[in-house]
Amino acid sequence: MARATLTIDLDAIAANWRALDARSGRDVETAGVLKADAYGLGAARVGPALLAAGARVFFVALAEEGAALRAALGPGPAIHVLSGLLPGDAEILRTHDLSPCLNSAAQVIDFENTLPNHTCAVQLDSGMHRLGLNASELASVLDPLSRLRPRLVLSHLACADAPDHPQNANQRRAFIDLANRLPPAPRSLAATGGVLLGPDYHFDLTRPGVGLFGGLPFTEARPAVTLALPVIQVREVATGGGVGYGAAWVAPRPSRVATLSAGYADGLLRAIAGGAVQLFAGERACPLIGRVSMDLVTVDVTDLADVPSHLEILNARQTVDDLARAAGTIGYEILTSLGDRYERVYKGAAADPGAISGRA
Numbered sequence: 001m002a003r004a005t006l007t008i009d010l011d012a013i014a015a016n017w018r019a020l021d022a023r024s025g026r027d028v029e030t031a032g033v034l035k036a037d038a039y040g041l042g043a044a045r046v047g048p049a050l051l052a053a054g055a056r057v058f059f060v061a062l063a064e065e066g067a068a069l070r071a072a073l074g075p076g077p078a079i080h081v082l083s084g085l086l087p088g089d090a091e092i093l094r095t096h097d098l099s100p101c102l103n104s105a106a107q108v109i110d111f112e113n114t115l116p117n118h119t120c121a122v123q124l125d126s127g128m129h130r131l132g133l134n135a136s137e138l139a140s141v142l143d144p145l146s147r148l149r150p151r152l153v154l155s156h157l158a159c160a161d162a163p164d165h166p167q168n169a170n171q172r173r174a175f176i177d178l179a180n181r182l183p184p185a186p187r188s189l190a191a192t193g194g195v196l197l198g199p200d201y202h203f204d205l206t207r208p209g210v211g212l213f214g215g216l217p218f219t220e221a222r223p224a225v226t227l228a229l230p231v232i233q234v235r236e237v238a239t240g241g242g243v244g245y246g247a248a249w250v251a252p253r254p255s256r257v258a259t260l261s262a263g264y265a266d267g268l269l270r271a272i273a274g275g276a277v278q279l280f281a282g283e284r285a286c287p288l289i290g291r292v293s294m295d296l297v298t299v300d301v302t303d304l305a306d307v308p309s310h311l312e313i314l315n316a317r318q319t320v321d322d323l324a325r326a327a328g329t330i331g332y333e334i335l336t337s338l339g340d341r342y343e344r345v346y347k348g349a350a351a352d353p354g355a356i357s358g359r360a
């Protein structure tokens with residue numbers, strides 16, 4: 001296997017869904033948020049794995065993502081589109097039975113005009129000031145909403161990853177106050193962070209995304225990805241020899257340096273350099289050295305007796321959040337940056353046993 005291989009553990013993702021589901025009461029439903037192609041991991045494979053685990057409600061960002069997910073899931077499960085009804089989307093929503101999360105008074109009116117008998121959800125702005133109807137917009141469309149009868153009322157927390165942030169309780173109160181003005185419908189406020197805030201935040205449906213994929217703030221998540229990079233060259237570097245662009249790393253001793261095939265074009269952000277990132281040969285950790293190139297990284301393997309064919313940069317020892325910390329970003333961005341040059345391998349009982357190696 002000469003290519004870098006991204007292994008996606010569908011059983012870990014299913015287990016993370018079940019663990020988040022177990023955090024809330026019996027009468028709270030747990031959805032799966034699979035926007036951006038399931039945070040870069042492949043909605044066509046992750047969706048069916050969550051369906052098998054028991055998920056019946058899904059969220060995507062865009063109507064096109066919803067159409068692709070519908071093809072993978074088949075008829076039945078609810079698929080909500082977080083961007084709502086965007087111009088030109090009505091036909092795709094109708095054809096693929098997708099429920100838009102109506103985000104503004106204009107979307108509500110547009111929806112009633114174009115898809116009056118279709119299902120919808122409504123998103124309220126409880127204080128994040130990003131998407132959703134605020135109090136005055138809501139007042140202006142109460143009549144159409146009482147005719148449309150949204151099947152879900154949702155809002156999103158801005159600070160759920162900071163449990164002590166006062167905005168959490170403020171948004172919860174604002175959400176209840178706004179939702180009480182609508183005809184009764186199931187309510188949803190919590191993403192991964194909100195699930196962890198506890199039962200006051202769960203309402204009828206929770207919407208975890210990143211926690212399914214092993215990311216913070218769900219510290220107990222099982223890591224879902226392993227990324228193994230092929231060693232394509234090993235060379236000896238004398239003391240004082242520089243490695244890579246800018247000679248940014250200089251050998252402090254006679255060194256052996258491995259060059260691996262993957263770089264910032266594959267989502268190994270240039271900013272991870274200097275952030276104490278390791279490459280793993282089994283248990284042995286070797287430091288990433290020098291700059292990250294577009295297609296290559298370099299690793300100090302001097303202390304390895306044998307250099308294996310591949311070294312791992314993501315695994316249970318070094319997660320997407322560790323790489324994120326090194327790069328000054330968040331695990332979400334690492335996940336969604338993982339590029340399409342990797343060979344993607346799906347493993348676990350939830351993967352189709354006949355075709356465990358296939359691209360999503």
Ligand SMILES: *Cc1c(COP(=O)(O)O)cnc(C)c1O
Nearest residue numbers: 033156191192207208209210211
């Ligand atoms: C992305 C998103 C989620 C999932 O958030 P995570 O933090 O990944 O769990 C839930 N709801 C909305 C509206 C979102 O945009």
